[in-house]
Amino acid sequence: xxxxxxxxxxxxxxxxxxxxxxxxxxxxxxxxxxxxxxxxxxxxxxxxxxxxxxxxxxxxxxxxxxxxxxxxxxxxxxxxxxxxxxxxxxxxxxxxxxxxxxxxxxxxxxxxxxxxxxxxxxxxxxxxxxxxxxxxxxxxxxxxxxxxxxxxxxxxxxxxxxxxxxxxxxxxxxxxxxxxxxxxxxxxxxxxxxxxxxxxxxxxxxxxxxxxxxxxxxxxxxxxxxxxxxxxxxxxxxxxxxxxxxxxxxxxxxxxxxxxxxxxxxxxxxxxxxxxxxxxxxxxxxxxxxxxxxxxxxxxxxxxxxx
Numbered sequence: 001x002x003x004x005x006x007x008x009x010x011x012x013x014x015x016x017x018x019x020x021x022x023x024x025x026x027x028x029x030x031x032x033x034x035x036x037x038x039x040x041x042x043x044x045x046x047x048x049x050x051x052x053x054x055x056x057x058x059x060x061x062x063x064x065x066x067x068x069x070x071x072x073x074x075x076x077x078x079x080x081x082x083x084x085x086x087x088x089x090x091x092x093x094x095x096x097x098x099x100x101x102x103x104x105x106x107x108x109x110x111x112x113x114x115x116x117x118x119x120x121x122x123x124x125x126x127x128x129x130x131x132x133x134x135x136x137x138x139x140x141x142x143x144x145x146x147x148x149x150x151x152x153x154x155x156x157x158x159x160x161x162x163x164x165x166x167x168x169x170x171x172x173x174x175x176x177x178x179x180x181x182x183x184x185x186x187x188x189x190x191x192x193x194x195x196x197x198x199x200x201x202x203x204x205x206x207x208x209x210x211x212x213x214x215x216x217x218x219x220x221x222x223x224x225x226x227x228x229x230x231x232x233x234x235x236x237x238x239x240x241x242x243x244x245x246x247x248x249x250x251x252x253x254x255x256x257x258x259x260x261x262x263x264x265x266x267x268x269x270x271x272x273x274x275x276x277x278x279x280x281x282x283x284x285x286x287x288x289x290x291x292x293x294x295x296x297x298x299x300x301x302x303x304x305x306x307x
Contacts, residue, residue, distance in 0.1 A: 002054070002058050003019055003020055003021065003050070003054075003055045003058045003059070004017065004018065004019055004020075004058055004059060004062050004063070004066070005017075005018045005019075005020060005076070005256045005257065005259075005260050006018045006066070006069070006256075006257070006260075007066060007067065007068070007069040008073075008257065008260070008261070009267065009270065010071070010073070012126065012168070012170075012200060012236065013070055013071040013073060013102055013124075014069075014070035014071065015068060015069045015070050015071075016069060016070065016071045016072075016073040016075075016102070017063070017066060017069040017071070017072050017073065017099075018073050018074075018075050018076055018260065019055070019059065019072065019073070019074050019075075019076070019089070019093070020075070020076025020077055020078075020260070021049065021050065021055060021074065021076070021080055021083045021085070021086065021089065022049060022076055022077060022078030022079060022080055022082060022083055023041065023049055023077075023078060024036075024040070024077045024078065024307055025037055025038065025039050025040040025041060025077055025078060026039075026040075026041040026043060026049070026077075026078040026079070026082065027039045027041070027042065027043075027078045027079040027082070027106070028042065028043060028044045028079055028082065028106070028108055028109075028143060028144040028146075028147060029079065029106050029108065029141045029142060029143050029144070030042055030141070030142035030143075030209075031106075031130070031140065031141050031142065031172075031209065032139075032140055032141075032142065032174060032177070032208060032209060032210040032213050033140070033172055033174050033204045033208040033209065033210075033213050034208065034209040035206040035207065035208065035209075035261055035262055036077050036209070036260070036261065037209050037307075038209045038210070039142075041078075042144055043082065043144065044082075044109075044144040044146045044147065045082070046081070046082050046083070046084040046109070046115075047082070047083070047084060048083065048084055048085050049082075049083055050083075052085045052088065052089065055085075055089060056089070056092055059092075059093060059096070060096065063096075063097055069099070070100070071099065071100050071101070071102045071123075071124070072093055072097065072099045072100070072101055072102070073101075073102040073103070073104060074086065074089070074090065074101070074102070074103045074104070074122075075102075075103070075104035076260060077259075077260060079105065079106055079108070079109075080103060080104070080105055081103075081105050081108075081109045081110075081115050081118075081119075082109075086103075086115075086118050086119075087117065087118025087119070087121070090103070090118070090119070090121045090122055091121050094121055100123045100124070101121065101122045101123050101124075102122065102123065102124040102125070102126060103119055103122050103124075103125045103126070104126050105119075105125065105126070105127050105128070106127065106128050106141070107127025107128055107129060107152060107155065107156050108143065108147050108152050108155075109155070110127065110152070110155030110156055110158065110159045111151040111152060111154055111155030111158070112155070116155070116158065116159045116162060116163075119159070119163070120162075120163065120164070122165055123165045123166070124165055124166050124167075124168060125159070125163065125165065125166075125167055125168075126167075126168045126169075126170050126200075127156060127159075127167065127169060127170070128169075128170045128171065128172065129152075129153070129156065129169055129170075129171060129187070129190060129194075130171055130172055130173075130178055131149070131178045131183060131186075131187070132149070132153065132183070132186035132187045132189065132190040133149075133182065133183060133186045134149045134150075136177065136178050136180075136183050136186075137149045139177055139178075140174060140177050140178050153190055153193065153194065156169070156190075156194045156196075157193055157194045157195075160194050160195055160196055161195075166197040166198075167194075167196040167197050168196060168197060168198050168199075168200055169191065169194065169196035169198070169199045169200070170199075170200045170201075170202075170236070171187065171199065171200070171201045171202075172201075172202055172203065172204065173201065173202070173203045173216050173220075173221065173224060174203070174204060174208075174213050174214065174215070174216075175203075175213075175214040175215060175216050175220070176214070177213075179216060179220065179224065184224060184227050184228075187228075188227070188228065188231070191228070191231050192231075197232070198231075198232040198233070198234055199228060199231050199232060199233045199234070200233070200234045200235075200236050201221070201224060201225060201228065201233060201234070201235060201236065202221070202235065202236030203215040203216040203220075203221050204297075205298075206261065206262045206297060206302060207262050207295045207297040207302055207304070208297075215298060221235070250274055250278070250279075250282065251282050251286075254268055254279065254282055254283070254286070255286065255291065255292075255305060258292060258303050258304055258305045259305035259307070262295065262302035262303060262304045263302060263303055264300060264301060264302055264303070265279050265280055265283060265301070265303070268283070268303070283303050286303075286305075287303075290306060291305065291306055292304060292305050292306060293306060
């Protein structure tokens, strides 16, 4: 599977079969907390990164082999709206499988009418908005120089008005960066203006792209939750289900998984319904072969792939 990955245990979508249509770390943000790593290709130019027929072929050949899933999700290791074939791919996938479609996006290009239209066929769009103050936005998301926070918020507003599906606005909080009183007040004003179906908040749960970036404590996150309680806010919680029907070769599946997101041994065992011992043996071999490495964050050990 070149473009498909998972199904991945998603904190928001249950079991999510991912479609990655962006080269590794091609994005118009360089978020300090990103679990995939630092952006290596900071671009704001939309283009066709791959042959669209290759993506369609990969989907058709593998979608019935991966076991159960709740959503087909366009996400992965970069910003999916940078791919100008996104709209056609959403329509193709939906016509072929009839599954629910979600798009995980940073929301930065929704000021572009063409981008908004391409997302109309999705069922759920989850854009992020980590800051509503320009200086905080630049600090936490480190955006491409062409991007402007005012335009981004306006694009989120327009899309929410036009979209027939659901918009779930996601906010990730990093300690000391976007969690100050003035940041929360500005975010509340933005939420009131955008009017998403719901707001999902969380903090850093996996190794971040930049050193020194810290997660909020449970009490700190709950304090923000209470401040946003009037806006249909949800806490993003860990996923604990098992994909018992996933039948792809285990080692190949683990490599694919950890190339998209860092995972613990326990998480890999859960999602593939495998024994911890079997997963640990594979991970040890991958580390010895320099294909993976371990990293500790928040007293928890994660496995990541070497790119």
